[in-house]
Amino acid sequence: MQLRMTNQREMILRELKKSKGHLTADELYERVKKYMPRISLATVYRNLEILSDVKMIRKLEISGRQKRFDSELEDHDHIYCVECQRIDNLDIGQKHVELPVGDTHGYTITGRRLEVTGLCPKCQEKIKKTSTKKSRGVAKMGCGSKKCTLNxxxxxxxxxxxxxxxxxxxxxxxxxxxxxxxxxxxxxxxxxxxxxxxxxxxxxxxxxxxxxxxxxx
Amino acid sequence: MQLRMTNQREMILRELKKSKGHLTADELYERVKKYMPRISLATVYRNLEILSDVKMIRKLEISGRQKRFDSELEDHDHIYCVECQRIDNLDIGQKHVELPVGDTHGYTITGRRLEVTGLCPKCQEKIKKTSTKKSRGVAKMGCGSKKCTLNxxxxxxxxxxxxxxxxxxxxxxxxxxxxxxxxxxxxxxxxxxxxxxxxxxxxxxxxxxxxxxxxxx
DNA sequence: CAGTAAATAATAATCTTTCGCAAGTCAAGA
DNA sequence: TCTTGACTTGCGAAAGATTATTATTTACTG
The missing domain is CATH 1.10.10.10 (Winged helix-like DNA-binding domain superfamily/Winged helix DNA-binding domain)
Known part of the structure; x- marks a missing residue:
């Protein structure tokens, strides 16, 4: 098997690089479609898979339903917003994480990945505006039945x-x-x-x- | 809103606990079905969602296509096998990971998750046996289309x-x-x-x- | 420049998850 | 006890994401 640099593949790679990473397959599809209206979503998927197999890009298997791809190959971790799912790079190197040695259940370690979750600046703003308090703690005790204040x-x-x-x-x-x-x-x-x-x-x-x-x- | 402990819910919780965690919805479905043949997959999904909302279980958002759920609430990380997708707990506490402070892009940090990847003992064995060389390096040079060895x-x-x-x-x-x-x-x-x-x-x-x-x- | 393997578009299939709905269950009140 | 409303369930179908199939086109090799 050998790889060919087709126009589609080149375009996919270019758009991923341009975006500075972290796109899902269909976000990428939408972007590439502007230049190549007839490209198929399957082509995008196929190429992302192939490109990450040959390590020209990286597959980020972080939380969320859709896979995301990154054009930066260097080792870095990610921080992502629990509200808006925005993802940014994090530049703590390997050095800051001490890998366990004794308690690996016999595994041979091949890599590690650190994900930090948080609230991005924009969402912090948004919440500050809407703030009375968060109504997330749903269950178990009644929701204050007599208090007639409306949130x-x-x-x-x-x-x-x-x-x-x-x-x-x-x-x-x-x-x-x-x-x-x-x-x-x-x-x-x-x-x-x-x-x-x-x-x-x-x-x-x-x-x-x-x-x-x-x-x- | 208040929760009821239905038989189905109880059974789901019990099976998840029994298994020591890390099951996917449909693995759990298969297990629960042995005791409740008429339970529906949607019920399993619904309850896993609800139980994790009220923090009786934990949703693991680790890589892979399927969501997995964990009955252990305490903070711990995971190690998982790149070959067989088996997952084990890892007991390095928070203390071993220094969170970055200056370079968080303005995020307010709410949590972190460390995933370590590796080869589990069984897969190491397997590879030792089958070893000629790994057939993973797919591209660029021919994949030896004629080599007709079966794994x-x-x-x-x-x-x-x-x-x-x-x-x-x-x-x-x-x-x-x-x-x-x-x-x-x-x-x-x-x-x-x-x-x-x-x-x-x-x-x-x-x-x-x-x-x-x-x-x- | 022709031959061939790899890639593509289009579409169907698949897998996982969620939704809509009718029916069931349960606790509290009339 | 009967009724009611909220919470659940099963089922089927829909939705979402990804992958496979197949005929056709295209990039590279010789």
Whole structure:
């Protein structure tokens, strides 16, 4: 087998280099398509695979559903944002990580990879703006059933429901707010407990008059 | 929102604990199915998601196509075998990794994860036996298309195909061999290149006469 | 410059994960 | 006890990501 430098392959390599790394196959596909509208996604995948086999690029197997590829071959680690999935390089060298010696379960070590997770500057900003507090701790104790303060998310949901005229399904509300349905349904539950919304039909919700007055306040 | 401990959920949790971690959703599904034949794969996925949301289990976002889940919550890292994908725990504590301070690109760090790759003891053995040289360096110089040595996996696949009378799909072969379809299809491709099997119909494969003679040898 | 192996486009297939929905289950209230 | 609403489940189907197939084109070799 021998490699050929086809136009497609060259373009893929060029775009990956240009972007300074960390693209997924289909991001790359979109970029390359601007220059070669007829290129196929499979070609991008195939070439990324081949190029990383021959070590002209590197496959990053970091978290997330899609594989990402990096044009930089030198050893470096990554930091990535838990909010927006942005990925940046990290330049701590091998020297900062002491590999274990005794407790490797008999493995022969061939490499290591350090992933640091965090919040990127932009997402820190975003959260500062929206901040009251994070509503992530979902389960186990009731969500403060009597406290009638609305948090930002709840207010947002309630506003969306106010605009709807009839009873609407939680997924429609989620769509209107532009958030994940899972998160919304939790808010819906909370709002219902507070009496701001009502469920005239199973799985359909409607804002109550209390809800409307609460919104004005 | 409040969680209920249903039988299914309990069973999933129990099996995950029993296995000492690192199972994929469908491995877990297979195990749970022994006790609850009617459980659905979606239920397994749903519960793994929920349980990790409430931090009763941990989602490992390590490399590989499938997500894996861990019943151990304590912070620990992993070592995994590049050959057989087996995963073991690694007990170097946080203390051995110095996090970078100055060059975090403005990120607020929330966590870190170290993955060590290597060869597990079993695979070291295997390679010692099969050793002529690794056939991984695919490109640039010919891949010796004429070298007709079969590795163990290929032999196994070929034998399974020999037992089938008609053309069979790769997933059927995988089932016969009792391995992951993904790994098998790779072997099938290799066998096809060597001329030991043939694909008379799209996605169906059949052993050739060359394949049969190679098996006897 | 022709012959050939490698690469491509297009599409189908595959694998993994998630979603939608109807039906089931359970706890709390009427 | 009966009802209700929230939480779950099973099932089937959809979605998302990647890979395989196959006829055709293309880059390199001789």
């Amino acid at each position: 930002d998310k709840q207010k947002e949901v309630l506003e969306a429901m106010n605009k709807c005229d009839g009873p609407s399904a939680s997924k429609d509300i989620a769509a209107a707010v532009g958030k994940e349905a899972k998160q919304i349904s939790c808010q819906i539950t909370a709002l219902k407990k507070k009496g701001y919304i009502d469920s005239p039909v199973r799985c359909k919700y409607e804002i109550t008059s209390e809800g409307k007055t609460a919104l004005k306040a | 163990d996996k290929q032999k196994e696949v070929l034998e399974a195909m020999n037992k089938c009378d008609g053309p069979s799909a790769s997933k059927d072969i995988a089932a016969a061999v009792g391995k992951e379809a993904k790994q098998i299809s790779c072997q099938i491709t290799a066998l096809k290149k060597k001329g030991y099997i043939d694909s008379p119909v799209r996605c169906k494969y059949e052993i050739t006469s060359e394949g049969k003679t190679a098996l006897k040898a």
